[in-house]
Amino acid sequence: MTSLTLGGLTHSKRPPAVISSTVHAHGREQLSTDTVSPQDLANLQVPHDNPHHTRRWTILGVIGIAQLMVVLDATIINIALPSAQQALHFSDASRSWVVTSYALAFGGLLLLGGRISDLFGRKWTFIAGLIGFSAASALGGSAQDFHLLVAARALQGAFGAILAPAALSLLTTTFTDGKERGKAFAIFGAISGGGAAVGLLLGGVLSQYLSWRWCMYVNLFFAIPAAIAALTLVHNVRSATHPHLDIPGTLFGSLGLLSLVYGFAKAESNGWGDQTTLLFLGAGVALLVAFGVWINNAKQPLLPPRVVMDRNRGGSYLTILLAGLGIFGVFLFLTYYMQQNLGFSQVKTGFAFVVMPISIVSSSMIAQTKLLPKYGPRPLLLFGMTMSGLGMIYLAQLTPDSTYLANVMPALIMFGIGFGNIFATAINTATLGVEPKDAGVASALVNTCQQVGGAAGTALLSTIALNANKSYLTTNASPQMAKQCLQPLVGPMNDVCAAGAVHGYTVSFWVSAGIFAVGAVVAAITVLPGKQAMPGHGDAAAAGAH
Structure with a gap:
């Protein structure tokens, strides 16, 4: 039998025959046939996700x-929320739904979105996600009432849940060479880690100099060119085994995640003892337990257990979950601190965060x-968790009189x-x-862990900060002053209110430092030491290319 390896072609002179495709351990797609005609060779094209083709770095872009x-x-x-609230005339109580609706749809539908990319192919799922996301953004930007804005944000989240797993699985299958994979994932990881800070910067600039609506419209300038480029650059890849959609698993998993994320959102606004909060958190846990039981017994489960039972992958998922748990609420607190305590404008606040994504990229x-090629993943995860925890401890020293350069920027x-x-x-x-065949759902689980961790962390740390603020004011302010401090801010903070708010932030920073300490322990216990856990070494590399 003759092999056609896409990187160095060899061929037979036998009569024409049908070509079949397999994937070899080093990430090359190989066509094998008993007989290959010259016409077959002329028509042969290198798939766009082959690691050796010249457009892979453009695809990464x-x-x-x-x-x-x-x-x-x-x-x-x-x-941009204050400007949107003023334009569309919705209440403070309703304001959180503009953020929550996106998180609900995105976090709840990620596993389904990942499996869709496995079923229908990553290219078309990716493009559909881009087009849908841009349409939802245009709808939100043109919204004339609160309900349409919330619906548009939910649609953004739903299409984001389709788009994000397809993007990561495309990256996974495009870069299988160990050295290049490291570079590609460095860029992708920097975007994932620093994108939230970029959002704060871009939101500040657009809302101050144009309109809050451009915080929605701006997505069209990302999505449309990316969709056009994907049409010509990306090769569609579908699972050769033709997996079926696991309906019961989809219901258990999606409804469980939706309930859990909604429960965390209600905990942030209503408190952890609220009946609605407890109901949705309990339902979410019960549904996810049922999901776990189901996938262990189903023939073609939505999330195959083999994806998470690998020790290194399982440890990495837990690490991402804990990192999201520890950091997402901090963006909110620092935004308030810089605007209310330091007197920064929206744009200045956004620029103040820029040092973080720059540090992430480098x-x-x-x-x-x-x-990574020298030491493997475990020491890097340990170092990252430790450094982030030290940053939290540094922030925990903030006072109302602290400055950005001395007290905030070093932590960022x-x-x-x-x-x-x-x-x-x-x-x-x-x-x-x-x-x-599992690349889509495995990629979705990465985003799910980050999203669920972020939702839980924001709710947990916000509740801790609020309770610490109340406790401080009860001891250090009159009942009337305490009540005034806990109302929505109008004008500059007085000294008592500022001290109470900062006390709440610093307590939450200490808790977050503890979360990163737990993350360091989890990384040390679960992720294997040395190069055997590293891309491009041994069996792991071979497995990654299959």
Whole structure:
């Protein structure tokens, strides 16, 4: 039998015959046939996800644009909310739904979105996600009432849940060479870790100089060019085994995640003891337990247990979950601190965060290209968690009289260095060795862990900060002053209110430092030491290419 290897072609002179395709251990797609005609050779094209084709770095740019759009949309609307609220006349109580609706749809539908990319092919799922996301953004930007804006945000989240897993699975199958995979995942990890800060910056600039509506319209400038480029650059890949959609698993998993994320959102607004909060959190846990039982017994489950039972992948998923748990609420607190305590404008607040994504990009490139090949993932995850925890301890020293340069910026740089080591390494390891038929759902689980961790962390840390603020005011202010401090801010903070707010933030920073300490322990216990857990070494590399 003659082999046609797409990287160096050899062929037989036998009569024409049908060509079949397999994938070999080093990531090359190989066509094998008993007989191949010259016409077959003339028509043969290298698939766009082959690691040796020249357009793979352009594809990475397209994937990066899509991932940046999805990540920054979780925060870009935050700074624009006051302007949107004034324009559409909705209440403070309703305001959180503009953020929550996106998180609900995105977090709840990610596993389904990942499986859709496995069923229908990554290229067309990716393009459909881009088109749908841009349409939802246009709808939200033109919204004339609160309900349409919330519906548009939910649609953004739903299409984001389709888009994000397809983007990551395209990256996973495009870069299978160990060295290049490290560089690609360094860039992708930097985008994932720093996109939220970019969203705050972009939201501040657009809302201050144009309109809050441009925080929605701006997505069209990302999505449309990316969709056009994907049409010509990306090769469609579908599972050769033709998996079926697991309906019961989809219902258990999606409804469980929806209930859990909604429960966390209600905990943030109503408190952890609220009946609605407890009902949805309990339902979410019960549904996810049922989901776990189901996937262990189903023939073609939505999430095959083999994806998460691998020790390195499971440890990486937990690391991503804990990182999201520890950091997402901090963006909210620092935004308030810089605007209310330091007197920063929206734009200045956005620019103040820029040092973090810069640090993420530089540290992730060093980690993935220099350190990961030499030491493997475990020490990088340990270092990243430790550095992020130290940044939290540094922030916990804030006072109402602190300054940005001395007290905030160093912590942001520490977060950037820490997250540059955490996200790129964990995402790389979490998708390493996954079979092509599971690439979509494995990629979806990465985003699910980050999203659920972020929702839970924001609710948990917000509740802790609020309770600490109330406790401080009860001791240090009159009942009337305490009540005034807890109302929505109008004008500058007085000294008592500022001290109470900062006390709440610092308590939550200490809790977040503890979360990162737990993350360091989890990484040490679950992720294997040395190069055997690293892309491009031994069996792991071979598995990653299948």
